[in-house]
Amino acid sequence: MDTSDTLLLARAQFGLNIAFHILFPSITIGLAWILVYFRAQYARTGEPVWLETYKLWVKIFALTFAMGVVTGIVMSFQFGTNWPGFMLKVGNVAGPLLAYEVLTAFFLEATFLGVMLFGMNRVPGWVHLTSTVLVAVGTSLSAFWILALNSWMQTPTGHGTIDGHLVAADWLQVLFNPSFPYRFTHMMLASGLTALFVVAGLSAWRLIKAPGDATALRTLRAGVVCAAVLAPVQAFVGDQHGLNTLEHQPAKIAAVEAIWTTEKGVPLVLFAIPNAEKRRNDFAIQIPKGASLILKNDPDAELKGIDAFAPNAPPVAPVFFAFRVMVGMGMLMIALSWLGAWMTRKGALPPRWLLWTFAGFTFCGWIATLAGWLVTEIGRQPWLVTGVLLTADAAGPVSGAQLGASLTGYILTYGVMLVAYMRVLTHLAGKGSGLEPRPATAMALSAAP
Amino acid sequence: MTLDLPVIFAVLMGVAVLAYVVLDGYDLGVGMLMPAADAREQDVMVSSIGPFWDANETWLVLGVGLLMVAFPAAHGVVLTALYLPVVVMLIGLMLRGVAFELRVKSEGWRRELWNWLFWFGSFVASLAQGLMLGAYITGFEPGFGYFLFSLVVAGGVCGGYVMLGATWLIWRTEGALQRKAIGWTRWGLLWVALGVALVSLATPLASETVRDKWFDFPRTLGLMLLPLASAAAWLWVWRVSGRIQKGGPVPDWAPFAGAVAIYTLAFLGLAYSIFPYVVMDRITIWQAAAHPSSLKVVLIGALIVLPFIIGWTAYVYRVFRGKATGKLYE
Numbered sequence: 001m002d003t004s005d006t007l008l009l010a011r012a013q014f015g016l017n018i019a020f021h022i023l024f025p026s027i028t029i030g031l032a033w034i035l036v037y038f039r040a041q042y043a044r045t046g047e048p049v050w051l052e053t054y055k056l057w058v059k060i061f062a063l064t065f066a067m068g069v070v071t072g073i074v075m076s077f078q079f080g081t082n083w084p085g086f087m088l089k090v091g092n093v094a095g096p097l098l099a100y101e102v103l104t105a106f107f108l109e110a111t112f113l114g115v116m117l118f119g120m121n122r123v124p125g126w127v128h129l130t131s132t133v134l135v136a137v138g139t140s141l142s143a144f145w146i147l148a149l150n151s152w153m154q155t156p157t158g159h160g161t162i163d164g165h166l167v168a169a170d171w172l173q174v175l176f177n178p179s180f181p182y183r184f185t186h187m188m189l190a191s192g193l194t195a196l197f198v199v200a201g202l203s204a205w206r207l208i209k210a211p212g213d214a215t216a217l218r219t220l221r222a223g224v225v226c227a228a229v230l231a232p233v234q235a236f237v238g239d240q241h242g243l244n245t246l247e248h249q250p251a252k253i254a255a256v257e258a259i260w261t262t263e264k265g266v267p268l269v270l271f272a273i274p275n276a277e278k279r280r281n282d283f284a285i286q287i288p289k290g291a292s293l294i295l296k297n298d299p300d301a302e303l304k305g306i307d308a309f310a311p312n313a314p315p316v317a318p319v320f321f322a323f324r325v326m327v328g329m330g331m332l333m334i335a336l337s338w339l340g341a342w343m344t345r346k347g348a349l350p351p352r353w354l355l356w357t358f359a360g361f362t363f364c365g366w367i368a369t370l371a372g373w374l375v376t377e378i379g380r381q382p383w384l385v386t387g388v389l390l391t392a393d394a395a396g397p398v399s400g401a402q403l404g405a406s407l408t409g410y411i412l413t414y415g416v417m418l419v420a421y422m423r424v425l426t427h428l429a430g431k432g433s434g435l436e437p438r439p440a441t442a443m444a445l446s447a448a449p
Numbered sequence: 450m451t452l453d454l455p456v457i458f459a460v461l462m463g464v465a466v467l468a469y470v471v472l473d474g475y476d477l478g479v480g481m482l483m484p485a486a487d488a489r490e491q492d493v494m495v496s497s498i499g500p501f502w503d504a505n506e507t508w509l510v511l512g513v514g515l516l517m518v519a520f521p522a523a524h525g526v527v528l529t530a531l532y533l534p535v536v537v538m539l540i541g542l543m544l545r546g547v548a549f550e551l552r553v554k555s556e557g558w559r560r561e562l563w564n565w566l567f568w569f570g571s572f573v574a575s576l577a578q579g580l581m582l583g584a585y586i587t588g589f590e591p592g593f594g595y596f597l598f599s600l601v602v603a604g605g606v607c608g609g610y611v612m613l614g615a616t617w618l619i620w621r622t623e624g625a626l627q628r629k630a631i632g633w634t635r636w637g638l639l640w641v642a643l644g645v646a647l648v649s650l651a652t653p654l655a656s657e658t659v660r661d662k663w664f665d666f667p668r669t670l671g672l673m674l675l676p677l678a679s680a681a682a683w684l685w686v687w688r689v690s691g692r693i694q695k696g697g698p699v700p701d702w703a704p705f706a707g708a709v710a711i712y713t714l715a716f717l718g719l720a721y722s723i724f725p726y727v728v729m730d731r732i733t734i735w736q737a738a739a740h741p742s743s744l745k746v747v748l749i750g751a752l753i754v755l756p757f758i759i760g761w762t763a764y765v766y767r768v769f770r771g772k773a774t775g776k777l778y779e
Binding site for chain 1: 473499500501503504506507509510511513514515516517518519521522524525526527529531532534535536537540541542543544546547549550551554555739740742745746747750752755756758761762765768769
């Protein structure tokens with residue numbers, strides 16, 4: 001097996017592990033704040049409906065969180081096992097960011113989580129509420145550090161060099177590098193939307209099984225309304241993120257838009273099959289001068305193509321397609337959340353076809369998030385740290401056979417975990433919150449003092 | 450005064466690894482004991498570690514994180530050399546993590562399957578950790594003899610975890626299960642005694658560095674305090690667990706405390722054997738250390754956060770004190 005195959009295996013393995021890991025934080029970061037809302041509503045109103053809602057969703061949170069913890073442990077080892085050259089070269093910068101992630105965020109989550117999950121009857125109410133808030137803060141802080149590191153790898157600033165190793169010259173510049181604010185906002189919104197669609201989807205699933213469940217209707221409504229607000233905001237933030245990328249990583253944009261050669265008045269390619277061999281797009285459907293117009297506000301502006309960056313240019317096809325999957329899914333999410341918000345107005349039970357659609361879209365956030373990550377990570381290739389370290393130079397001495405065997409092991413394990421996870425989620429959601437739907441009279445009686 | 454940052458970080462890393470081994474050790478041990486208990490007891494055992502295991506595993510991330518951050522030049526060498534056992538351990542930890550969550554939410558054969566995977570994951574992860582330790586002590590030398598040595602170490606680590614898990618159960622359970630746990634503790638103790646004896650004999654044979662460090666008179670006489678203290682702790686665990694069985698006036702956390710003492714002493718011996726290397730016989734902590742500017746930044750964060758974490762962990766243990774019941778979600 002030659003080195004390029006081994007490199008591809010190492011990348012495939014790392015990519016699989018990080019993609020599988022991100023599925024779970026992308027839910028928990030958002031869901032943690034939704035739980036804070038449920039918990040605070042219970043503290044404020046004292047209504048058992050909020051308590052039961054909280055108790056149902058905290059179980060789903062616990063399971064998702066556990067999946068995130070165990071797959072996250074894999075990540076902490078993968079840097080060393082697959083990319084020993086990474087820490088060697090940029091460890092002085094990347095290390096502290098990862099250390100702070102572990103110290104502040106991971107610990108905050110893992111220590112307060114026990115009280116949040118199991119301690120409701122053991123600690124005073126305010127301690128429990130505080131624990132719930134701190135877990136949410138912890139998950140968001142965790143995202144902060146990881147995205148700071150990832151953004152620094154995309155658009156490194158604030159560092160110097162001593163004896164061939166990078167050191168941080170200005171930590172604030174390292175943290176708040178040019179792409180960080182955009183990427184962080186984009187990821188937080190992605191996580192919020194992913195969690196909201198999980199809430200809406202599982203609530204819809206419950207309503208299919210028990211149409212009288214007022215609690216599920218309430219959470220469905222909350223989910224779609226929040227999603228209807230966040231989804232268009234996400235589209236705007238994504239657009240800003242794209243313009244920021246054009247400024248700092250034009251090679252990635254060339255791949256996203258499938259621009260092979262630098263020219264003026266570049267068309268916007270809606271669909272095509274990028275042909276890397278002939279360096280052109282086959283079967284292209286495009287809007288003349290469209291790319292120049294949306295990216296530079298000038299139909300005749302010049303845009304750099306892949307040729308301007310060769311040989312250190314990213315592969316076009318995967319970035320191009322992943323970007324279209326992400327945007328397409330985002331559009332669907334906007335349309336669906338608006339439709340859902342309209343159909344559930346004044347607490348109406350939506351028609352069954354819409355419930356089935358939401359149930360089917362439970363994990364749609366995963367697809368959009370993963371597609372987005374593929375765009376940003378493959379779009380950075382062949383660099384691991386843009387302009388500083390090539391991915392190939394960070395690879396380790398591990399043989400292709402070892403990589404292949406362990407990759408197989410991971411795929412099998414992840415397959416089992418994912419199937420089990422999704423089954424249990426639908427099972428839990430199908431059972432509902434435990435408050436059985438009751439006839440209106442019984443409800444009125446039980447509400448009387 | 451200048452701080453010797455690499456030494457400080459070596460100590461911090463050591464503390465994190467020791468905390469991990471003791472904390473995750475008891476819940477891995479409980480996992481390995483699953484097949485020895487009946488269905489109701491299994492529920493109690495699992496719920497006894499429920500509020501803790503997430504945080505316990507976090508210490509592993511801190512340990513490997515410190516290796517990565519403080520000793521980047523060693524991090525890649527260690528982890529690529531340990532590639533396969535690391536993968537096996539990770540898969541084991543993942544399996545037991547999901548099995549832990551899923552077993553309570555399923556019934557019938559599915560619950561049996563998750564129970565089995567919980568045991569299997571705990572066992573495989575412990576075994577892999579032992580193999581990693583064995584390979585680490587011998588500086589990743591290839592060859593069958595070294596592998597055999599690692600296997601012996603792995604056996605000792607598994608036995609040690611079983612002992613920790615069993616003493617944890619003496620502390621956290623009551624009645625028939627507690628009595629069973631006393632029996633398990635004694636098996637674990639015998640296993641540990643055998644493992645420690647074999648490892649103590651084999652390590653000086655396998656590593657010249659270790660031999661020179663321990664057999665250097667008159668220092669050896671002072672060093673003999675460590676094995677003597679270990680033997681005393683061992684005897685003490687044996688004695689107090691017996692007295693608990695007879696209903697004697699012994700707090701039921703005593704055997705666990707003794708088991709932690711055994712682990713701590715063994716760890717100190719190990720740390721003495723290895724220091725100042727981070728990769729045995731090849732890379733010292735000073736050679737592998739990151740730039741002081743980075744170490745300082747991390748140290749500040751660690752000094753702020755760690756006391757807070759330790760305090761909160763103590764609070765969590767206070768909140769979840771007392772005997773476990775089968776019910777986790779109240």
